[in-house]
Amino acid sequence: MSFKKIKNFILDTLFPIHCLYCQKYGAWICKECLEKINILPIQVCPYCEKNISPAGRICPLCKDKFLRKNETWPLDALIVSAKYEKNGISRLVHCFKYNFVSDLGAPLAEIVSKAIIFHNLPLPDFIIPIPLHYRRLRWRGFNQGEILANNLSEILTPSFPLSVISNFLIRKKYTPAQMKIKNYSERKKNVRDIFGLNPNVETQNIASQNFASLQNKNILLVDDICTTGATLFEAGKILKSAGAKKVFGAVIARQEIKVKK
Known part of the structure; x- marks a missing residue:
């Protein structure tokens, strides 16, 4: 038995895992x-956040x-x-990110996959996650x-998992966490020009992901939570510039800012 398995066995014995909702033992969130x-049955334009839009697509006014x-x-x-x-959801996400419970990634991805399927979002050629600074x-x-x-890759297409390119984008600079910034404009400023293309991405061994380039490809950009959308927009700019x-963006939930300044 590996050290990791022994450690997990001891932790599970001393601190049994239980559902964060109903307290039933066995999983961080039970099936029920x-x-x-x-x-969410209704989606809105990601930019104005006002106009109801099928599958959360950009509305005609914002496109114009x-x-x-x-x-x-x-x-x-x-x-x-x-x-x-x-x-x-906020409790699950907080436990996932700040209590370092990576096992919650699977059930949270299941929630996202249900939304993607419900709203008939087209299957992408590649899935790219928002990168963290090292x-x-x-x-x-x-x-x-x-x-x-x-997890989304395996859930959306179980028989042939979608290719995930986790190293395509890099975070060029270290910035304060967005959750610590309450001002709308400051959030946008905090993530401005923070992403770039990984200069080594084409030399890395990702042939198994059938990766040649992003030219004319549809991308699913994944993050946990968005508020203003600034992080996703900045990453999207880089992906569009790469061809x-x-x-398409997909998140677990959107946290509201009461006053946008």
Whole structure:
């Protein structure tokens, strides 16, 4: 038995895993409680957040704004899977990210996959998670977006898992966590120009992922939570500049900012 298995056995014995909702032992969220989590049936435009839009696609008004500025919109659609509630999804996400419970990645990915299927979002050519800066990755021990992406790959197409390219994007600089910034404009400023292309991505051994380039490919960009959408928009810009045909975003939930300044 490996050291990791021994450690997990001791931890499970001393601190038994129980459902964060009903307290039943055996899993961080039991099957019954997971099935009770409702998928958001209505999606809105990711930019104005006002106009109801099928599959969270960019609305005509926002698309026109980009066209008038001769700019490309970074996200073609954004699926927000569930409502961000204090004693609901937020508890699962907090435990996932800040209590370092990576096992929650599978049930959370199941929630996202249900939303993607419900809203008929097209299957992508590649799934790309939002990257962490190496300092935050070292602190947490895992990239929650990558865990979600890997689980989504297996859930959405069980017979032929979708290719996940976790090393395509890099985070160029270390910035304060978005959750610590409450001001809308400051959040946007905090993530401006923080992403770049991995200069070594084409030399890394990812042939098994059938990766040649993003040219004319549809991408599913995955993150855990979004608020203003600024992080996803910045990453989407890079993917579009690399030749991606369409970039669809998918998150577990969207946390609201009461006052946008």
